[in-house]
Structures are given as C-alpha cells and as structure tokens.
Amino acid sequence: MAQGQAQAQVQVQGRARRQGAARWLRSVWLQDTALAVAAVIPELFYFGTLIAPWADWQQRMWMLLLALAEVLALVVRRRRPLAVFATVWVIAVTSDLLSWANTIDYTPCFGLLIALYTVAAQYRRPVALGVLVASLIPMGMAIAETIGDYEGPRTTPVLVANIAFYAPVTLVVWGFARWSLATRTEAERHRQEVAEARLRVTQERVRIARELHDIVANAVAVIVMRAETARATALEDPACSEAFAHIEDLGRSTMAELRHMLRLLRGSDAATEDGYSHGLGDLEQLLADVRKAGVRIALEIRGTPLRVDDSVGQTAYRLVQEAATNITKHAGPGTRAVVRITWDRALLIEVVDDGAGRPPDGEREEGRELSTGHGLLGLRERVALYGGLLSAAPYGPGFRVAAALPVSTAAGPAPVPR
Incomplete structure (x- = not known):
C-alpha cells in the first residue's frame, strides 16, 4: 500500500x-x-x-x-x-x-x-x-x-544590390505586419458579431418564453380549472364527466410540455434536454387521446424497429401528433385514419384519413379558428433539420401526411413501441 x-x-x-x-x-x-x-x-x-x-x-x-x-x-x-x-x-x-x-x-x-x-x-x-x-x-x-x-564603376552595382536587399525586405516585413493586424481585427469583429447575435437570440428566446407564459400558460391553466369545476358539477352525466376529465388531462399534459419548453427557451443552450421528451414509444397513448375525440385511428408497424436518436424519435412523435390534431380539428368525429410506421433504410411515417367525418361548414370555421396555421410549416422545418423529407396534401376525400427520417442501424434493433 x-x-x-x-x-x-x-x-x-x-x-x-x-x-x-x-x-x-x-x-x-x-x-x-x-x-x-x-x-x-x-x-x-x-x-x-x-x-x-x-x-x-x-x-x-x-x-x-x-x-x-x-x-x-x-x-x-x-x-x-x-x-x-x-x-x-x-x-x-x-x-x-x-x-x-x-x-x-x-x-x-x-x-x-x-x-x-x-x-x-x-x-x-x-x-x-x-x-x-x-x-x-x-x-x-x-x-x-x-x-x-567602393569607388569607380563598382559603386552603381553595389548601390543597386543594397537597395534590392533592404527595400524589399523592409516592405515585406511591414506589409505582413499590416496584414496580420487586419486579420486579427477581422477575427475580433467576427467574434463580437457572434457574441451580439447570441445575445440577441437569448433575449428573443426569453421574450418568447415570457409571452408563452403570460398568454398560453395562463389560458391553459384557466381551462384546466374550469374543466375541474365542470366535472365536479356534472357527476350525474357520466359521458359529460368523462369528457371534462379528458379535457383536464389534456390541459395538464399541455402544461407539462409548456413548462418543459419554457425551461429550454430560458436555458443557455436550446438544444439541451433534461430527459423530458416524447418518442415512438408514446404513440399509442397519443392515439388513445385522439380516439376519445371520436376519431377511429389505428397504428400499423411494418419491419423491425431500430434504435434512433431521441431527437429523431421526438420528431416522429410530433409529426403524428400534428397530423392527428389536424384530423381532429378539420375532419371531426367519425373519421377513419391510420398511422403507418415502416422501418427500412429510412423511418417512413404516414398518416392518412378518409375525410368521412368532415364537420359542417360552421364547425369547419371553428376548426380554422383553433388552428395557428404554422403547424405543418414548423413540422417541415423540424423534419428538414434532421435531413428528412415531408409531404402533406389531399388524398382522395381525405388528407395524407408522410415523412421519411434517417435511421442508424449501428445500435441494432430497438424495442417495439408501446
């Protein structure tokens, strides 16, 4: 020892x-x-x-x-x-x-x-x-x-030789010094610009987080409290009570995700995760909530599931979530839909509905009011960020959203999503 x-x-x-x-x-x-x-x-x-x-x-x-x-x-x-x-x-x-x-x-x-x-x-x-x-x-x-x-005819060659030595050497040293200063100045200016840009991004993220908290968070909190009150006073109607319970659960889930997003926005690095994220394993629970809204949606998995990065899995979850939400808002109860997950060289995701439950014109206008108009745009940007492709277009009487995301087969097969 x-x-x-x-x-x-x-x-x-x-x-x-x-x-x-x-x-x-x-x-x-x-x-x-x-x-x-x-x-x-x-x-x-x-x-x-x-x-x-x-x-x-x-x-x-x-x-x-x-x-x-x-x-x-x-x-x-x-x-x-x-x-x-x-x-x-x-x-x-x-x-x-x-x-x-x-x-x-x-x-x-x-x-x-x-x-x-x-x-x-x-x-x-x-x-x-x-x-x-x-x-x-x-x-x-x-x-x-x-x-x-030196004297005589040798004076001129010696003069030329000395000038040819001293003048270029001096000018080259001086010029290289000026170039070095210009390079350092440009690098410092670039560093300052990057620092200012990061500061502006941080300030903008804090402002967005503040706006989300002041507007969205407060509104969702009021919805949850009103749903709790309504559910407590509607005990004689089980169907109504169940609907309000569903609203309450969705509100709490939304608040949890909103708190997570606010932490990311206020953090020093927006890419930092704290372990709270959804993935392919949470699709069944997502679709169960959609079914409660009256949409008959099924999940089909083809091929052998592979391990993917958490960010790719979360992107796949958001894609299905956005497509299912659009079906609920724009097609309405009674719609049949299917979510197909195909494991191949890429992770292929397809969400198709038949449009059979399309609501009347009045409810259709209400669905437009509930939409922000940026869901598919943000989804397209998220998919492109990971080198994937997204398509969204009418499909017969219904609508189809499809995407291809890269996968890595180095880690071997992954557990089948729950």
Whole structure:
C-alpha cells in the first residue's frame, strides 16, 4: 500500500514538473528572448566584423555591447513596442555612425525589422507609416556606409544590390505586419458579431418564453380549472364527466410540455434536454387521446424497429401528433385514419384519413379558428433539420401526411413501441 502511494506521488510530481516545463516553454519572455538572440547573432557575423582578423578587441567589445543592448530591448517588445522601436532605432543609427567614423564595422538590420513588425502589427496606419519611414533612415545610412568602401564603376552595382536587399525586405516585413493586424481585427469583429447575435437570440428566446407564459400558460391553466369545476358539477352525466376529465388531462399534459419548453427557451443552450421528451414509444397513448375525440385511428408497424436518436424519435412523435390534431380539428368525429410506421433504410411515417367525418361548414370555421396555421410549416422545418423529407396534401376525400427520417442501424434493433 505504501509503495503504491509513493509511486502515485512520484507520478503526480512528474506530471506537475512536465506541466511546469510546458508553461515555461510557452512563456512569452522565453519566446521573445529566443527570437532576439536568433536575430542578433547573425547580425554580428553578416553585418559586422566580430570574427574578422583585422578587428581589435575594442571594436569587438563595442559590437557586443550594442548587440546586447538590442537583445535586452527586443525582449520587452510586446509590452513597449514604440519604446523598443525607438531604442533599436537609436542603436542602429549609432552603429552606422560609428561605422562611418571607422570605429567599428557593424550595421545591424534584423533587430530593427523585428521592432518595425511589432509596431506595425499593433498600431494604426499613421503610426505604422511613421515607423516605416523612420526605418529607412538607418537602412539608408547602412547603404551609404557600404558604398563608401567602393569607388569607380563598382559603386552603381553595389548601390543597386543594397537597395534590392533592404527595400524589399523592409516592405515585406511591414506589409505582413499590416496584414496580420487586419486579420486579427477581422477575427475580433467576427467574434463580437457572434457574441451580439447570441445575445440577441437569448433575449428573443426569453421574450418568447415570457409571452408563452403570460398568454398560453395562463389560458391553459384557466381551462384546466374550469374543466375541474365542470366535472365536479356534472357527476350525474357520466359521458359529460368523462369528457371534462379528458379535457383536464389534456390541459395538464399541455402544461407539462409548456413548462418543459419554457425551461429550454430560458436555458443557455436550446438544444439541451433534461430527459423530458416524447418518442415512438408514446404513440399509442397519443392515439388513445385522439380516439376519445371520436376519431377511429389505428397504428400499423411494418419491419423491425431500430434504435434512433431521441431527437429523431421526438420528431416522429410530433409529426403524428400534428397530423392527428389536424384530423381532429378539420375532419371531426367519425373519421377513419391510420398511422403507418415502416422501418427500412429510412423511418417512413404516414398518416392518412378518409375525410368521412368532415364537420359542417360552421364547425369547419371553428376548426380554422383553433388552428395557428404554422403547424405543418414548423413540422417541415423540424423534419428538414434532421435531413428528412415531408409531404402533406389531399388524398382522395381525405388528407395524407408522410415523412421519411434517417435511421442508424449501428445500435441494432430497438424495442417495439408501446
């Protein structure tokens, strides 16, 4: 036991050391120091005479001091971009002046380019253009100092070669910095737009939830209470009492679903479920309620039921619910209907009625008043969301609603719906 605890402690300590090392390697200070050293060391050999045989120890000391000052400045370039640029610029100009005076032979360039990039990538265009123009001064001094070592016909080729080196490199560094700033600005603007859109969506969902609660929930609650009162006073008529009991049950069920929807609307993620959902296993109970309204509706299942996602099962339930509700409202009692569930490569759902119980014109107008006119539209959007297809059209004297939803056979057969 003690040995196991010791091994576990060693593993924890080792993991902590590795995490600390990873944080140290990701340190901004370490990255900037490494970049500064990687830029200044080549300068000493490419733009200076640190190891030249004719350079004395004083010249080497001057070059090392200037290079060290440049490294120390570049280490803090992200915190003080303008101050670092000014420091590196002064070091570059000082080196060029000392080279003109033949004190040393050192014309640094890379450190100045890094400082130029840092400022151009963080500041607005006027400041970026200002540091670009300022960078051309030590660049021009370096070119002039180099040309001074040549005379006669060799002057022009050396001038062209130096301009062809310094000018493109400086402009490319400056342009890349501006492009980097524009990319970051666009990404930040996009993030802000997304955040604002999410905020607007959340506010709209809260407003819809409030409206649903204030209008629909209160109305349904009144219906349930009135149904309870009417059922209590209609005990002498069993049929009437049963009808009011059915209204009461439907009202309570509607209130439960409405509370669930309000929780989803007020939540941070509308797709989050809390375990309350209907599926294919609840179809028989749904159709039993429809039969109480006088519609003779049957359920037929063909093929071997498969497991489907909860969202797909709930979509299938809503489809049958909407179709059955439309039959009840628009066709009325006495209508014959059938719900066919076919398991194949896709989940095929078909709800067909014969239209035989179509109510008179007065009741038909009442059915239109009870309809919101958005049921099939919302159902079509819900089915399309999961890659399915929906059709709804007259079918002889009646109406037919059919849909195909995708299924996954990886999980194997599912229990037969109750």
